[in-house]
Amino acid sequence: MHKSSTLAVPDAPEIPRHVAIIMDGNGRWAKRRHLPRFAGHQRGVEAVRTAIKCCVDRGIEYLTLFAFSSENWRRPAEEVALLMELFTGALTKEVVKMHRNGVRLRVIGDLGRFDSRIQSLIGEAERMTAGNTRLTLTIAANYGGRWDVLQALSRLVKDKPPAADGPIAEADLAPYLSMSYAPEPDLFIRTGGEHRISNFLLWQLAYTELYFTDALWPDFDAELLDQAIAWYRGRERRFGRTSEQVEAGGRQKKGEDAELPAGTSRRTRVNA
Ligand code: IPE
Ligand code: IPE
Ligand code: MG
Numbered sequence: 001m002h003k004s005s006t007l008a009v010p011d012a013p014e015i016p017r018h019v020a021i022i023m024d025g026n027g028r029w030a031k032r033r034h035l036p037r038f039a040g041h042q043r044g045v046e047a048v049r050t051a052i053k054c055c056v057d058r059g060i061e062y063l064t065l066f067a068f069s070s071e072n073w074r075r076p077a078e079e080v081a082l083l084m085e086l087f088t089g090a091l092t093k094e095v096v097k098m099h100r101n102g103v104r105l106r107v108i109g110d111l112g113r114f115d116s117r118i119q120s121l122i123g124e125a126e127r128m129t130a131g132n133t134r135l136t137l138t139i140a141a142n143y144g145g146r147w148d149v150l151q152a153l154s155r156l157v158k159d160k161p162p163a164a165d166g167p168i169a170e171a172d173l174a175p176y177l178s179m180s181y182a183p184e185p186d187l188f189i190r191t192g193g194e195h196r197i198s199n200f201l202l203w204q205l206a207y208t209e210l211y212f213t214d215a216l217w218p219d220f221d222a223e224l225l226d227q228a229i230a231w232y233r234g235r236e237r238r239f240g241r242t243s244e245q246v247e248a249g250g251r252q253k254k255g256e257d258a259e260l261p262a263g264t265s266r267r268t269r270v271n272a
Contacts, residue, residue, distance in 0.1 A: 002183040005207035005239055007170060012237040016186035016229065018062035019055065020208070022200055023047070025192030025216030038082045043218035045090060054222045055135055056101060058229070062136045062182045066200050070110065070144035084118065087141065091121040095128065102134030108178035109143035110151070136182060143178070145202030152176035179204055187232045189225075191217045209235045 003010040011017075023044060030040030048065060055063045068083060075083075098105060107122045114122075153168070155176045162168055174180060185201065185208045193214040197205065211228045238246050 001171075001174065001180070004170060004174060005184050009239045009241070010184070010207075012239075013186060014233060015059055016232055017060065018064065018183050018185045019060055019187045019189065019228075020064040020066075020185035020201055020205070021051070021188070022066045022190040022192075022198060023217040023220070024190060024194060024198075026218060028192065029216040029218040037079060040216075040218055041083060041086055045086060047218050047220045048090075049094070050221055051225065052098070052101075052103065052135065052137060054225050056103070058225075060135065062138065062185075064138040064140060064179070064182070064185065064201070066140045066143065066198075068109075068141045068143070069199055070142055070147055071199060073113075073142075084115070088118055088121065091118065091125055095125040098137065099129050099132065102132045103129060104132040104134075104136045105129045106136060106138045106181070107141055108138055108148075109141045110147055111142065113142050138179065138182065140200070144199045145197070146199060148178050148201070149173075149203055151178075177203060184208060187211060187228065189213065189228050191215050191220050207237070207239055209237065 026040035026044040027037040028040070029043065030037050033039070051065070052063065067087065072083070073080060095105065105125050107126065111119055111122060152173050153176070156168065156173055160172070162172075179201070184204045184206065188200075188205055188208045188210045190196075190210075190212050191214075193212070195212050209232050211231055213224065213228070215224050236243060236246055
């Protein structure tokens with residue numbers, strides 16, 4: 001099990017181990033070009049390819065992408081259908097490439113609502129890539145943070161009914177959450193200018209550094225990712241402690257200032 005940020009002080013790696021992204025702004029990207037919203041989603045898939053490659057190149061171990069929220073069914077049926085087509089296309093065309101590049105694919109969310117073809121493509125892709133270790137790519141599809149906590153709680157109670165008056169501990173629940181295989185995200189990025197979580201990883205973002213950019217998702221590239229990482233490296237991750245405590249821990253580490261991008265100060269402390 002990975003360390004929980006509320007039960008212990010986790011590591012604060014210089015390069016985020018886990019980056020989680022709300023890929024927002026496809027529709028506005030298209031609208032600005034007088035194109036249908038779908039064109040923005042298509043370009044969004046290209047930005048996903050770029051993001052995967054950049055994460056592999058930078059040694060990021062986990063990349064989690066919000067592709068379709070449990071609330072996105074509220075969109076016009078035509079847009080939902082086109083998004084499903086794009087998802088099916090990506091599952092058929094991209095997975096072999098991912099496999100070749102050492103990417104392990106996981107899909108989280110309430111998958112029962114997808115048609116059976118998508119469900120079986122997801123199963124095949126997860127099986128094919130299960131042994132890969134370079135990058136774990138998680139796609140959140142029909143995912144909602146509240147759904148995640150509730151499904152975890154329901155499965156826990158079914159497996160191990162708690163004593164009538166006994167509390168449920170965080171450590172009891174953790175293995176049932178959708179992302180129990182991954183450390184909590186170090187860096188969250190939302191493109192598209194909105195400053196909200198939109199029911200993404202509510203539990204797992206407890207101590208994640210939150211980065212918002214006005215860039216629209218189809219424009220998100222290596223440079224923008226590096227800007228987010230540079231910003232992350234400038235944060236002091238205290239996990240509830242004082243700055244002095246973090247400093248005291250940080251001073252014990254030698255050679256910390258190697259490889260900093262120009263103009264950034266190192267504040268992301270390795271915890272003692
Ligand atoms: C994000 O882009 C993609 C999905 C939610 C599927 P949007 O489609 O939300 O783009 P905007 O926010 O309308 O620009
Ligand atoms: C969040 O984007 C969901 C995904 C990126 C999949 P939305 O565009 O659906 O978010 P809201 O509705 O503006 O909060
Ligand atoms: Mg949006």
